[in-house]
Amino acid sequence: MAKFIGKPVDRVDGRLKVTGQAKYAAEYTHKNMAYAFPVLSKIASGEVAAIDAAEAEKAPGVLTVLTHKNALRLQPIDVDQSIKTGSLLGELLLPLQDTKIFYANQYIACIVAETYEQARYAALLVKVKYKETKPAIDLEKEPKVDSTSPRAKQVIVGTPVEAFNSAPVKIEQVYKVATENHHPMEPHSLIAAWEGEKLTVYNATQGVHSSRHLLAQTFNVPKENVRVIASFIGGAFGTKAMFWATEPLAGMAARVTKRPVKIVLTRPMMQHCTGNRGATRQSVYLGATRDGKLVSRRHITETCVARLDDRRTEYLELAGGNTSSTYACPNIEITHKVALLNVNSPTPMRAPGEAPGLFALESAMDELAFELKIDPVQLRLINYGEANPINKLPYSSKHLKECYEQGAAKFGWSLRKSEPRQTRDGEWLVGYGMATALYPGYRSPSAARVRVNSDGTVSVQTAAHDLGTGTYTIVAQTAAEFLGVPVNKIKVALADTDLPQSTLAGGSRTAATVIPNIQAACEALRKKLFELATKNNSSVFSGKNIADVELRDGGLFLKSDTNKGETFETILKAAKIDSVEECVTVNPEGQKSNEPCFVSEIPAEQNADTKKWDFHSFGAQFVEVGVNEQIGIVRVRRVLSYHDCGRIMNKKTARSQAFGGVIFGIGMALTEESHYDPRSARFVTRNLADYHVPVNADVPEIEVYFTNQPDYKNNPLGARGVGEIVATGVAPAIANAIFNATGKRIREAPITPDKFL
């Protein structure tokens, strides 16, 4: 019986955060620090024809103005090698290397000054002449081409077109999801400091090792010379995973001025320069039999990629990608086409692909249910799959039925009227909606070090990240569990390239990657402690076997005699050492590497297990909305979120994640949209007054449940990530509830008041 794992342990970093002692990247200082502020391109396509920095250079406090004329030449990124080492590339565009402009607000110069205010002011004084060409910005009108991304390759199973054409019941609709931006509370920020050929960077990043690797490449120094630290991260949602131009820009500014340099982006820059969720236009074709069995499913997505010269690593919103795993279906087509637009590159945003993809698919399923007069939950049960319909692999662990059935029961789904417009509450029409949630169960190789100190404390070190999600806490719980030490004796250090390499925080993979790794390191340490203890002849363990001992109460104890044992302190004292440690590298199949503490190559999802099993988390979202039809106002009245994410490591932090996910989904459904000006290709939504994230008044009571069924095929502890799946399925459940309330089907998110008129 687990003592710590799964328990609703309070965040171990909670006190630090609420007392302001948790230091975020921008909160560090160096003596002699200078400040950088980028100059942004006014145009979205063309070239810098002339740049005059004379006035800016003379402005008070300015140390230098970097432009393409005097910028350091950076070494281009070696794409193949970088992908192998687990870096997330995207926009292959190093700053200030030439005059070309691919999107509005691209960095075209950079001021470095004594103070932030001076740098920001001087940025205004740089005069730029442009050679402008007409930008491509209209997703609907621009020609669509194939993406270079291997993940966007078309998938055909069976004969989807024929099967659709001959299906007795057909749904054929177009669904759209607007461009969204991440807008975490903490903007991208970093401090870069060179000491000779060594670079140290405090960086709000989701991937310290990825950042290190790419910085080392661009500055042409060995990667051992670069240290990246991201101890605390104020939210990210994907925007801090790719390598953006800000990172080399800070490194360059520091190198040129020979001063530590801080750079913190403004909110408009967060909109313009740090990626976005590309808009999608999705055509969904569902063909079904009269009793509701899907016979064909075609999902054709049109989206955008950045119109760069070098498209090798382009990123697109893969709306049809993993959504293909949602239902059993013999005939499937998944197609993605992209328009090349003059935009800052799309980048992963919480459940990239799945969130908008399920908006389309799950809205279409609701349309099908209505057409067939089958209850929406029932329709999903009819099409329940035990294996991935594309690769035919069985799911490693799937308890989605529980989510549908228990979720429906707890929500009171049976009270739903199948015909729309049946329930009124004053001015409000009330409706229920539901949708399936889904996200893959990714894992990566990882290394972690665990050390027992003679004072009874334990240090755990791994360069995974805590984006605010609770990694510190679940790592401490795991070490506490396997070392038999209370959580408050465990000191966790994360997200520093001086620590053993772990995974980039993306794809909800941190828990499934790190937790088994900590477990393995603790196991190794148990052996080591036992060996150490038995070296001493007078030990209570002499003549005993490792299988006879267990770790608890801060020491090694005999299983047979609970009183007999030795504390870590005693063992270490007897051995005359201060501490004992193990560093262990684990790959996704659970094997330990024979190179401890070293992750050489990170083969993305390609490991032997993924040829045996299909790893996915599933869930169901149930929503009640009220709609004031007269003025087009939607209020989500309650949400019930029920997920199957393997073992839940911490009920409290998992539940908080689910709250955040549901709120994220409400944003997609009702409020969040970034608009581009159609001529200049500049965002017109540039701040949090124009880009509407949900506020408290938009958020109702949210009930959260997990199946808590460990997935031992995924990893020895059976935990899959929680962070992204919880954001999926919410938007379609809301759209479906709006239909149930009003009889109006709105196929464009966000569903703002104007869409009702």
Added chain:
Amino acid sequence: MRPFKYTEGKDETSAVRAVVVNRESKFLAGGTNLIDLMKEYVERPNELVDVSQLPLAQIKNTSNGISIGALAKNGATANHPLVRQNYPLLSMAILAGASGQLRNMATNGGNLMQRTRCQYFYDIAMPCNKREPGTGCGALEGINRIHAIFGWSDKCVATYPGDMANALYALDAVVRVKGANGQERTIPIQDFHRLPGNEPQKDNNLEHGELIIGIDLPKNNFANKSYYLKVRDRASYAFALVSVAAALETDGSNIRQARVVLGSVAHKPWRSGEAEKALVGKPATDATFNAAAEAALKEAKPLAHNGYKVELGKRAIVLALQRAMNGGAE
């Protein structure tokens, strides 16, 4: 940030004088709008004259109504018993705006003076006649979902975005200002803001250096039949897509007096004489409300992306009038 001079206003006269002598200076009250715009380089005063400490924050009874100090905070104004009891429409309008924190900083004078939320106005890389006369209007053929459907010109299609002023228009407020010569003058609220015409850089008819000192509200009989309805993209903390300040005085079942003011549809709060005419003397029924709504929006001229405001405006008027009749119940 651009360097600027900070001057503490010691009294009304010296504050006014300090601004009058410097074309590039501005009064600073709560700073919630001005400082934001300075950070974006939209406003570039070289001097701020801080009036926030002047003793102009009182709210008191007058012989014919109440008087509200220009420097009273929005929050304090909305929650003042005299306002809540006699002018609930004003309370509702203020409380529909911004957030609790902002309302505790923002002043009534600053609120009247707040600038448009046109996104092109905020982005100095975009053309905008209001920010830089002669550069063109970015929104006219750009994204104009939040822009005007009434009274716009081809020089500017921006709206006045505030909430409080819509109620003030319905309540026949009078703005008291102190001018360059030290004299006070009054401006009926209807004449305070202006349409863009050829000079969109001018939001209102205040002269440079004129200080708003107070707002007077005459007595009325609207208190138990008024409603402020704000339609927006999220439940709170967003500017209106369309808002309606509605007030009725009835005589049995007939309407004796009516006020209908639309917000966020024009460069100024849009009081609809047409709607009011369609209401007065008629029974307070849905049919009357619908007719008033039709009349109010008849002359609307929507742009490419704000056509929805015409229908939304009508429906919002009807709903606001219905709720006004119900004492606010939904």
